[in-house]
Amino acid sequence: MTKRLWIETVGCQMNVLDSELVVAALRRRGWEPAGSPAEADAVFYNTCSVRQHAEDKVYSALGRVRLEKAKRPELVVGVLGCMAQKDQDLIRTRAPWVDLVVGPGQLHRVPALVDDVLAGSGPRIEVSLDRTAGSRDAVARSFESYDPDRDPTMRPTPFQAFVRTQTGCDKFCAFCVVPKVRGPEQARPPEAIFAEASKLVAEGCREITLIGQTVNSYSWKDGGRTTRLSDLLVGLDAIDGLDRIRFVTNYPRDMTDDLVQAVRDLPKVCHYLHVPAQHGSDAVLKRMKRGYTIGEYLEMHARVREAIPHAAVTSDFIVGYCGETDEEFAATVELVRRLQFKNSFIFKYSPRPGTKAFERLPDDVPEAVKRERNRVLLEAQAEASLAGNAGFVATRQRVLVEGLSPREEKAASREENAVAGVEAAPDRQADRVRQLAGRTMCDRIVVFDGPERLIGRILDVDVIAAGSWTLSGVLPNLDHAEP
Ligand code: SF4
Structure with missing residues (x-):
């Protein structure tokens, strides 16, 4: 059975x-x-x-x-x-x-x-072995990368897929447990990444997201040659049938010129860079052992903006980190206002056993203060996001239609419960107009009404309104849709 x-x-x-x-x-x-x-x-x-x-x-x-x-x-x-x-x-x-x-x-x-x-x-x-249980090589060998052949029916959508570039992390930020639980950074060979991407495209995949804990630290040495993330992007951009390439997550210090130029010049690479700053204060960044200053982050951001003025830059932030003062927190709010990130993922500090911060720094910001700082930063980010999105109103955007909008998903699941066992004919279902959600090349989510059969297609959408988290649009003409 x-x-x-x-x-x-x-x-x-x-x-x-x-x-x-x-x-x-x-x-x-x-x-x-x-x-x-x-x-x-x-x-x-x-x-x-x-x-x-x-x-x-x-x-x-x-x-x-x-x-x-x-x-x-x-x-x-x-x-x-x-x-x-x-x-x-x-x-x-x-x-x-x-x-x-x-x-x-x-x-x-x-x-x-x-x-x-x-x-x-x-x-x-x-x-696998604990990071201190042996030589780097021995520990690395005990963390095996797991990248068997893919099953297209297993992906959330058949036209999008994640491809791993590397496992593990060697940055050892003081708050983070990832280097311990995912082991040393180990790159996959470029040929394996290209072969996997080509196979995915042959199976109908249009968008590939490269993933690594610090994807832009990717480095593969073979003889005298080093392959970096920018080289991977060049190779992937040349794959016929692939339409979009994204990559997450980036480490600020590894946002090198060759990578910024590749994003600027390669037509399939999305203008979307997730580069977590984590904090706006140098003193806190030092306590976090992040390995850069705010000055360096600003310099990186300015280089990106100069090369790709409309790129969407997004960030992560931790509020209430060990010893965070009101002034230090204010520096984070100031950074969000100044750099106008497209969006940020904001987290209250959570001490993790096995990290340097857990061992050496008291978790001394009261929960109520963390909550309040979380609220204030979310508010600042929402304003920045709204201002950024407002610039898209009255523009036409190329959108990959990812599926039903969250509102429509909920409605669809309510309907499913109400009529369990009664299924619409597939072609009638495909023609049914629903609220769809898609993504622009710079990672903006656009919702608009259209028939379900457009899911998985890339088409033009006219943006008519903007909120902090989504744009609203209309289809100008279905003839714009690509097959
Ligand atoms: S925060 Fe990111 S870069 Fe730092 S240790 Fe964790 S995974 Fe690595």
Whole structure:
């Protein structure tokens, strides 16, 4: 009988890709997706350790699945990813009903481990070496990159895909647990990246997002030649059938001229640069061990703006970091106002065991102050985003239609519940006009009304209004749509 699996994913694009690959590997062995944990023969949680909140969510989910496991002891329960690497045995101490604990460097073993558990091996914990447990090479070898062949049906959309350029990180920012749980930075060979991209395009993929913890640190040495991210972009830009190339996340100091020029000159590369500043104060950046000053960040930003005036630059910020004073926080607000980021992801500082900040700096900003600073910074960013988006009103933008808008998604799921089992004919469904959402070359989200069959196409949209987070548009003429 077909076995069914359920997977919940928390965290970044790396985890989204890892989950896609794990599910594809199990499907190749005959497993099929389940509709809910209650219908599944195996339940996996692909986890994130970047904030405490993400870990708490997983432990709550494990608490819920415990009842299911009590009813059906043969149910396989697995914790995958960063939390598995960080907490290891602790996961089974807190949740002894977990059968599998598998770190991000061991995901290729999941299918075999599931077989072992089903065959009665008992619980299995498979993690990579701790960063201090051996030489860099030995630790790196214990984190295996996991990039098997892709299954197009497993991607959220068939026309978009993530491609990994490297694993791990060597920057060791004081607040961040990633270098510990994802191991040393290891680049994939350029040929493997090009081959994967070509295969994805042959399967109908139009947009590829290169992902790495610090994607612009990419460096592959072969004999006397070094391949950098800009070289990867040149190679990808030449692939027939590929329309758009994006890359995340960038490290400010590695935003080199060759990369900025590649973004400016290569027609398929989106003018979108996510370059987290993390803070606006030099003193805090130093406590964060970020490795640059605000002056250097501003210089990088000015170079980008000069080369690509309309590029969308986005950032991450941490508020309430150890010892953050009112003046230091004000410097972050000032930076957001000055650089007018397209948007920023703003997080309240969450101390992470295993990091330098956790070991050496007190988490001394009260929660209420963190909350208030979070609110103030969100407000400043919303103003900046609105001002930036307002400049797009009355312009025509080239948009890749990604799917239904969030509002329409909700309506669609309500309808599904109301008429479960009654399906519209596929062509009538495709012609139905709904609110669609797409993305411009500079990462602006545009919502507009159009038939569902436009999803996956690239077309012109006239922007008629702007909010902080989205643009509203209308289709000028369906003849503008590309096939
Ligand atoms: S660059 Fe810093 S914040 Fe980003 S993953 Fe590496 S250690 Fe973490």
